[in-house]
Amino acid sequence: MRRLPAVGAGVRRTARPDPGAGAGAVSPGPLPAFRGDGEECGRLAALALSVLPGDTELEAFCLCARAVIPMVGGDARGAVEALSGGTAILARLPHAAPAAIRAMWPLLLACIGDERSPAAIKDARRLGVGAFRLNRGLLGYAEAIGAGRAGDTARAQALAAEADQDFVNCAMWGHLARALAADSALASRWGQPGRWLAEGGQAFAAHGLHRLAEWAGELLAGPPAAPWAALGVTDREADVLSLVAQGLSNKQIATRLRVSPRTVEKHIEALLRKTSVRSRTQLAVMAVQPPSPGSS
Numbered sequence: 001m002r003r004l005p006a007v008g009a010g011v012r013r014t015a016r017p018d019p020g021a022g023a024g025a026v027s028p029g030p031l032p033a034f035r036g037d038g039e040e041c042g043r044l045a046a047l048a049l050s051v052l053p054g055d056t057e058l059e060a061f062c063l064c065a066r067a068v069i070p071m072v073g074g075d076a077r078g079a080v081e082a083l084s085g086g087t088a089i090l091a092r093l094p095h096a097a098p099a100a101i102r103a104m105w106p107l108l109l110a111c112i113g114d115e116r117s118p119a120a121i122k123d124a125r126r127l128g129v130g131a132f133r134l135n136r137g138l139l140g141y142a143e144a145i146g147a148g149r150a151g152d153t154a155r156a157q158a159l160a161a162e163a164d165q166d167f168v169n170c171a172m173w174g175h176l177a178r179a180l181a182a183d184s185a186l187a188s189r190w191g192q193p194g195r196w197l198a199e200g201g202q203a204f205a206a207h208g209l210h211r212l213a214e215w216a217g218e219l220l221a222g223p224p225a226a227p228w229a230a231l232g233v234t235d236r237e238a239d240v241l242s243l244v245a246q247g248l249s250n251k252q253i254a255t256r257l258r259v260s261p262r263t264v265e266k267h268i269e270a271l272l273r274k275t276s277v278r279s280r281t282q283l284a285v286m287a288v289q290p291p292s293p294g295s296s
Helices: 006-012 038-051 056-072 076-091 100-111 117-126 133-149 153-165 171-188 193-206 210-221 235-245 250-257 261-275 280-288
Strands: none
Touching: 038 056, 056 076, 056 100, 056 210, 076 100, 100 117, 100 133, 100 171, 117 133, 133 153, 133 171, 153 171, 171 193, 171 210, 171 235, 193 210, 235 250, 235 261, 235 280, 250 261, 261 280
8 A cells, every 4th residue: 555645644544553552552543523623534535635635545535534524523324324335435445544543434334233244254353453453442332332232241242241351452442332322222221331431431532532432421311211111112113102102104214214114013012012002193293192101
């Protein structure tokens, strides 16, 4: 691979020495995107591309770097949409650098419950992305989220513990992976999401990653509990319920949530069972007139 001139190195490089985590550690700090600075990210990307015009790999990494901005703002779906273009380009380049942003793709897919996540994990390993310990850790958390969603909390715990070992010399990336996994872990009842977010928020703030710190704090505070949470309705089932109330068909819901129509059918079956209603129409009514706290 050609060496990128110093003027654009900040766009392709995704890690730097982290003085707070020991020798050889890396941190997501150098990318302006991790600080939520979209203007500076765009400026660096344009500068780098002007130095190496026509460099397909660099173009892909610039696209991926921009995707970090919605991620650090808590918009995992927006990050997935933004990452899709750069990731598709890199998948066609057999010798593309195994940068950490490439391992973030399957992790973000897992975070939003996208059914492409298992295949993305497999592809990342096939393409050598997991050759670096840091990336193995990110992929491990993607697998842990999938195991948790499938109800195998013991395996989720084991996968996360194994992944943590890969962040020994890159502590900040570990905090990021756990912060991303926290919402799913909380919903699936595994891990220690509260501790992950508290420790991650402190670490992000200490390293000047204030948008990440704010995001971790927002997750730690959490949104008000859904009024039907006491019925055992999961976050994903609540997503489906909301879309049912909007009048969407199973196929439309599947497209919106990037899952299969059969998965949507299973969620609706679970909703009918948990809410003790008998029809889709009654589910829609429940979505706009939820049970009062303490009712069952």
